[in-house]
Amino acid sequence: MSTRNDEVRIARRTAESRAMVADTMRAMGLTAALNRLTFEEGEEIRRQVAALTDQALDEQFRLIPPFFTTCGQNLRIGRNVFINQNCTIYDLAPVSIGDDVLIGPNVSLITDGHPVAPSLRTAYVVAKPITVERGVWIAAGAIVIGGVTIGENSVVAAGSVVTKDVPANTLVGGNPARVIRSIEGE
Numbered sequence: 001m002s003t004r005n006d007e008v009r010i011a012r013r014t015a016e017s018r019a020m021v022a023d024t025m026r027a028m029g030l031t032a033a034l035n036r037l038t039f040e041e042g043e044e045i046r047r048q049v050a051a052l053t054d055q056a057l058d059e060q061f062r063l064i065p066p067f068f069t070t071c072g073q074n075l076r077i078g079r080n081v082f083i084n085q086n087c088t089i090y091d092l093a094p095v096s097i098g099d100d101v102l103i104g105p106n107v108s109l110i111t112d113g114h115p116v117a118p119s120l121r122t123a124y125v126v127a128k129p130i131t132v133e134r135g136v137w138i139a140a141g142a143i144v145i146g147g148v149t150i151g152e153n154s155v156v157a158a159g160s161v162v163t164k165d166v167p168a169n170t171l172v173g174g175n176p177a178r179v180i181r182s183i184e185g186e
Contacts, residue, residue: 006147008093008112008127020092020125023071027052035066053077063087064105070112078134093127093146098134104158107138111146133168142177155183 010016034048045065046057052072061077064085069075074091078099085105089095092112097103112127114120128146132138136150139158150156150166157173157180166172169184 006093006129009124010092010127011124012122017125020071023073027069027072030072031066031068037065039064049077074111084140090127092125094129095132096129097132098136098152100135101132102137103132104138104140104142106141108143110143113146153183 010020030048030052034045034052037045037048042062045063046059046061049061049063050057052069053075054073055076057077058079060080062081063083066086067083068088070090070092072091074094075089076094076096078097078101080099081097081101081103083103084107087103087105088108088110090110090112095109095111109130111130112125115123115126130144130146131149133150133152135153136155138144138150138156141159142156142162143160144150144156144162148162148165150162151168151170153169154166155171156162156166156177157171159175160173160177161175162172162177164176166177167179169182171180171183172178173180
């Protein structure tokens with residue numbers, strides 16, 4: 001695995017790529033069990049997500065299955081977080097979710113992808129971290145791309161595609177997402 005700044009690169013047919021596949025297989029097994037649960041089974045959901053992420057979760061953590069991830073172990077979840085159904089988090093690079101975050105249904109946080117150049121597209125996987133700061137609400141169907149930080153208390157409008165950092169206390173929307181207005185003081 002090579003890194004450039006905060007970027008992760010994993011070349012094909014290496015020890016790192018084999019470890020990535022093993023992590024993905026582990027996550028697929030754990031999420032299959034998780035996705036058989038119902039919202040009423042909150043304690044068991046917390047237990048399964050804690051095993052997936054290898055971290056303790058507070059009693060206020062809520063998730064409505066189904067949920068999908070490529071690894072789980074690069075995912076850090078703060079206190080009092082709610083993740084609605086059909087959320088996908090590709091965490092080849094770290095994904096940090098702060099306290100008091102709301103994630104709507106069908107949201108995707110995608111750290112990883114492939115090089116654009118056709119000659120390199122299958123040579124390696126590239127990933128950049130995502131940071132979701134405290135108090136953020138990511139509304140239904142939004143997509144957040146690797147390398148992005150969403151600032152404290154911000155709102156990402158439904159269906160938005162976030163490709164650049166979001167300032168704190170703002171409402172962003174569109175594709176690509178742009179600042180619509182400040183929400184400071186609301």
